[in-house]
Amino acid sequence: KSMRPTLVNVRCFIEGPYAVVSHEYHFGLSVIRQKVTLALGSRRVDFRTEVDWREREKMLRTSFPLNVHTDHVNCEIQFGHLKRATHRNTSWDFARDEICAHQWIDLSEPDYGIALLNDSKYGHRAEGRTVDIHLLRSPSSPDPHADRAEHQFVYSFYPHGGDFVEAEVFKRGYELNVPLQRLESIEGPAKWQTTAHSFISLAGKGVMVETVKLAEDGKGLVVRLYETGGTHTGIDLTFTFDFESVYETDLLEQVIRPIQEKGTTIHLDFEPFEIKTVKIIPKKLIA
Numbered sequence: 001k002s003m004r005p006t007l008v009n010v011r012c013f014i015e016g017p018y019a020v021v022s023h024e025y026h027f028g029l030s031v032i033r034q035k036v037t038l039a040l041g042s043r044r045v046d047f048r049t050e051v052d053w054r055e056r057e058k059m060l061r062t063s064f065p066l067n068v069h070t071d072h073v074n075c076e077i078q079f080g081h082l083k084r085a086t087h088r089n090t091s092w093d094f095a096r097d098e099i100c101a102h103q104w105i106d107l108s109e110p111d112y113g114i115a116l117l118n119d120s121k122y123g124h125r126a127e128g129r130t131v132d133i134h135l136l137r138s139p140s141s142p143d144p145h146a147d148r149a150e151h152q153f154v155y156s157f158y159p160h161g162g163d164f165v166e167a168e169v170f171k172r173g174y175e176l177n178v179p180l181q182r183l184e185s186i187e188g189p190a191k192w193q194t195t196a197h198s199f200i201s202l203a204g205k206g207v208m209v210e211t212v213k214l215a216e217d218g219k220g221l222v223v224r225l226y227e228t229g230g231t232h233t234g235i236d237l238t239f240t241f242d243f244e245s246v247y248e249t250d251l252l253e254q255v256i257r258p259i260q261e262k263g264t265t266i267h268l269d270f271e272p273f274e275i276k277t278v279k280i281i282p283k284k285l286i287a
Contacts, residue, residue: 005032017041029054044117044172045157052150055138061125063132064157066114068107073126074164075101076173079210079226080273081164086126098134099124103173105131108163115169117156117176165229170208204235207270216253220281227270238265242283249277 005025012021017040025032035048053060072083077100085093086107099105105124106115116124116131123134133155136147156176160167200223202209211224227233246259246266259278260266268276 003027005030027055027060028058032060043159044176046176047155047157049135049154050150050152051136053136053138053147055148057140058138059134060136061132061134062155063125063130064114064116065130066107068109068112068114068129070107070109073099073131074106074108075099075124076104076170077102079275080228080230081170084126086128088127097125097127099126103177104158104169105133106164106169107131108167110163111161113160113162113164113167113169115158115160115164115167115172117158117173119154119177121153121155165206165231168205170228174208199240201238202235203238204233206231206233207235207268209237215279220279222249222253222277222279224275224277225268225270226275227273230272232269232271234267234269236265236267237278239280240264244281244283246281247279249279251275251277253277253279255279 005027007023008026009024010021012019014020015037018037021036023032023034023036025034031052033050035046037046037048038044039046047062051060071086073086074081074083084096084099088094088097100122101124102122103119104115104117105126106113107126107129108114114131116133118133121133121135125132125134135153135155136151138147154176156172158169158172160169160172200209200212206227206229207225208228209223209225211222213222214220215222223237225235225237242264243262245261247255248257248259249255259268266278268278270276
């Protein structure tokens with residue numbers, strides 16, 4: 001049986017670059033506080049949520065009825081995405097009523113779509129034109145105290161032009177999960193450079209730099225990338241330093257083949273959803 005929390009308080013205000021609608025809900029012994037925020041110049045609506053969850057045998061979900069017509073939903077998984085039906089025509093479709101997705105789930109027509117992003121909730125449902133997300137649950141078994149605590153999480157509503165590949169929804173998922181961090185210098189702003197630059201830059205579409213790390217053997221850097229849209233593509237990867245050599249490796253960083261000697265830029269070709277790991281040996285240590 002579906003039950004709705006009771007809305008007990010609403011406030012609307014401006015907070016810096018954000019327009020905010022603050023809600024407080026009560027449900028049983030639980031309290032839900034939520035800030036619905038829209039940043040200046042952004043298409044993403046964030047639902048920043050705090051829940052003191054004290055229920056038994058209950059599940060907390062939220063749903064979005066959409067004006068998007070499609071027979072499948074696109075679900076992000078690690079290093080790619082998969083598709084699930086939005087209908088329940090077969091017993092297999094009924095069995096897959098709950099969908100696993102990591103950073104986002106998206107309903108798209110050819111020229112328009114809407115993504116539901118999240119930072120920590122991976123259970124979803126998509127039926128007809130409605131998508132929803134599973135936020136909390138409190139079964140009695142196997143853990144009699146499951147989710148009965150204070151929680152903080154964010155989910156976001158992101159409308160976009162084009163389909164999810166053209167709109168680069170994968171980037172929006174990373175922007176929510178790995179946001180920019182501000183650092184303050186104890187030496188004052190005069191010690192910071194005023195020009196912006198990237199340690200690594202990528203020319204091309206549909207490829208994500210997923211990992212940058214020191215090599216396990218201590219010799220050079222390792223960069224892991226993957227193709228996000230399920231298509232063939234090529235990209236140029238440019239570094240802010242000169243390298244002596246670059247190798248393609250497997251996931252254990254064992255060398256497969258040399259790619260290039262000397263330079264600052266390499267070209268990489270990707271097959272659909274291909275993962276590539278490259279090892280870069282700099283000419284000198286990076287300051």
